[in-house]
Amino acid sequence: xxxxxxxxxxxxxxxxxxxxxxxxxxxxxxxxxxxxxxxxxxxxxxxxxxxxxxxxxxxxxxxxxxxxxxxxxxxxxxxxxxxxxxxxxxxxxxxxxxxxxxxxxxxxxxxxxxxxxxxxxxxxxxxxxxx
Amino acid sequence: xxxxxxxxxxxxxxxxxxxxxxxxxxxxxxxxxxxxxxxxxxxxxxxxxxxxxxxxxxxxxxxxxxxxxxxxxxxxxxxxxxxxxxxxxxxxxxxxxxxxxxxxxxxxxxxxxxxxxxxxxxxxxxxxxxxxxxxxxxxxxxxxxxxxxxxxxxxxxxxxxxxxxxxxxxxxxxxxxxxxxxxxxxxxxxxxxxxxxxxxxxxxxxxxxxxxxxxxxxxxxxxxxxxxxxxxxxxxxxxxxxxxxxxxxxxxxxxxxx
Numbered sequence: 001x002x003x004x005x006x007x008x009x010x011x012x013x014x015x016x017x018x019x020x021x022x023x024x025x026x027x028x029x030x031x032x033x034x035x036x037x038x039x040x041x042x043x044x045x046x047x048x049x050x051x052x053x054x055x056x057x058x059x060x061x062x063x064x065x066x067x068x069x070x071x072x073x074x075x076x077x078x079x080x081x082x083x084x085x086x087x088x089x090x091x092x093x094x095x096x097x098x099x100x101x102x103x104x105x106x107x108x109x110x111x112x113x114x115x116x117x118x119x120x121x122x123x124x125x126x127x128x129x130x131x
Numbered sequence: 132x133x134x135x136x137x138x139x140x141x142x143x144x145x146x147x148x149x150x151x152x153x154x155x156x157x158x159x160x161x162x163x164x165x166x167x168x169x170x171x172x173x174x175x176x177x178x179x180x181x182x183x184x185x186x187x188x189x190x191x192x193x194x195x196x197x198x199x200x201x202x203x204x205x206x207x208x209x210x211x212x213x214x215x216x217x218x219x220x221x222x223x224x225x226x227x228x229x230x231x232x233x234x235x236x237x238x239x240x241x242x243x244x245x246x247x248x249x250x251x252x253x254x255x256x257x258x259x260x261x262x263x264x265x266x267x268x269x270x271x272x273x274x275x276x277x278x279x280x281x282x283x284x285x286x287x288x289x290x291x292x293x294x295x296x297x298x299x300x301x302x303x304x305x306x307x308x309x310x311x312x313x314x315x316x317x318x319x320x321x322x323x324x325x326x327x328x329x330x331x332x333x334x335x336x337x338x339x340x341x342x343x344x345x346x347x348x349x350x351x352x353x354x355x356x357x358x359x360x361x362x363x364x365x366x367x368x369x370x371x372x373x374x375x376x377x378x379x380x381x382x383x384x385x386x387x388x389x
Binding site for chain 1 (some may be wrong): 137206271272277279280281312313314315319320330331335336367
């Protein structure tokens with residue numbers, strides 16, 4: 001066992017490097033728990049069931065975009081029969097707050113802020129350049 | 132089985148005709164459809180068009196209400212630098228709008244008369260032919276030359292192709308020039324082309340285009356030229372009208388009543 005030093009030292013180094021993110025979070029007091037999302041007060045239901053929205057809202061938005069802009073079909077009929085305009089600003093943001101809802105979850109999961117907001121307006125920002 | 136030389140040639144000839152003949156026929160068919168005017172290509176079921184009544188428009192010299200209404204509805208930035216300007220509907224003097232031969236003996240004052248111009252929503256839009264991404268196309272259902280900003284890559288071929296200069300490119304970030312963006316219509320970004328969409332978002336909701344609604348003299352008339360009973364056709368049946376550069380064969384759908 002002449003290599004004990006190298007083997008144990010190497011193992012220790014490996015464990016240290018592999019768990020680095022944990023140490024960093026510990027050091028910076030980062031919160032690794034999911035953000036408590038602010039849900040709309042005036043509504044109980046999203047435009048589709050919760051599971052679907054969680055997993056596929058990006059696909060839903062792309063479908064909306066395709067059919068509203070290219071197929072001239074601007075109204076979405078939800079699973080419960082309600083109708084909504086196919087619009088980020090007029091629909092999603094009428095219930096959800098962009099910064100408190102969309103952005104917080106995207107930050108948490110490490111998704112880039114969708115580039116949609118380069119053009120689609122967040123009314124909460126009101127005056128000045130809406131980013 | 133044995134094949135003679137003659138049979139072999141016959142068979143391969145028939146094969147060639149079968150393979151390439153269909154393709155050539157299809158190409159011929161397309162070429163016939165593309166001829167204009169009066170070509171075989173069916174017009175869209177509906178064709179939105181506009182008549183600008185130049186006499187009514189001239190009753191309000193200096194009026195820019197149609198332009199302001201459009202700018203507000205579509206978040207069009209007020210960029211002072213002329214080279215970077217974004218325009219969907221704007222004014223030009225009569226001698227720029229029409230052919231020199233149409234206006235050559237007009238009084239100087241009449242030649243300078245401001246006349247609104249916008250995208251002509253052509254029957255044969257050259258911008259559509261050159262767009263490599265399908266970001267602009269002619270709608271089958273109502274003839275609007277539509278824009279899909281999600282697909283525009285900013286190559287500006289369409290701007291080179293448009294004989295009316297109806298398209299603008301975002302050379303600078305438009306949001307820097309919009310004090311208070313209207314949340315009902317998205318802005319655009321640096322690097323995309325834009326133009327009038329005949330207010331497709333209002334038309335689909337059964338409303339008139341913003342410019343038509345805003346005109347105090349009712350000088351702008353919007354309707355379906357393919358419908359023989361429409362108001363547009365009624366006016367066209369009894370007035371002399373000009374269109375811009377009809378000789379190019381683009382089939383513009385903005386008519387100027389003289």
